[in-house]
Amino acid sequence: MLESGDLIFVRDHTEMGQAIQASTGNYSHVAIFLDGKVYHATVEGGVLAQSHEDFFEAEKGYDLYRYAEIDDNEVKKQAENLLGAPYNASFYPDGDGFYCSQFVAEILPIFDTIPMKFGEGEEEISSFWKAYYRELGLAVPLDQPGTNPSQLAQSPQLQFKERYLDDSNH
Template identity: 40%
Template sequence: MTLRLKPADLLFIKTIPNDGDGFAAAISESTGAYSHVAIATSETTVIHATPKYGIIEETLADFLSEHAQVECFRMLDIDAPTVLVEAKKHLGKPYNNSFYPDADGFYCSQLVVAAFANQVKLPESVMSFGSKETFISDYWQAYFDKLGLAVPVGKLGSNPEELATYSGLEYIGTLSDAN
């Protein structure tokens, strides 16, 4: 049986160790196994926040060509068209590189929180940019030094791992480009 996506399903990306994506690895090191999340807009399209292009809608095939390990979850008891209207309001906006809550644009999980906000209060918590060993990892310190900003430790935000644990989500399966 092939998994069929429905509008407003959430697609979580698991980081593949040593795949060369330092950004995803740093997110996973700080927050957990998931480093990215997208929203299905149909069976064949997704909307998500990307560092390279900002908020975009693209085909599922293109999304899967960039992301190998995709786990899908469905939000229970929501009005999917309302979620999609909210998400699509942000198409073309920039990626929130700073992760500051009041910055322009959105990072991936911030977009999801905004898209569902009229129906569900998704979890947010104090952001972490460290690991089990360090409060702020060398990767994140260098990243924010390049931006000329302080690391936003202590700011309220979201992350894919935390969203995936939300009690109103139901795991529906995995996707691969073989589907």
């Protein structure tokens, strides 16, 4: 069951989702459920709050994690303050706005940053990320400090709660 303060980790099969998972691990996205709404940073809308119905999609996989010490009200206040911030598409630590795990780490400051990875298999930088950054006109921020959803999920501060299947949409 979804409770306020739950962190929602997402697996998906989009090209971007697959590229993130190939470089970093199990998850391509992270969001947080607070007081009936899902807060997250999206490519399309930057930092936003969505209803449960608008967030969950049948074809994606979701795992819930808990941070036992969470102060929902404080974290919600932080999240509300960042609503409308742009999406940090560059993933640079000083980029404008937030990407999904950067947003969660900002409002729930319990996570370390790690050197960012963009490889796949033997490649240090996969062809997906080479093309992605060519389009942005930026160098790939390889080994810059950052976060990713899979790394957040592995934090010893979080407990895996359950694999979440949203039945309201089926």
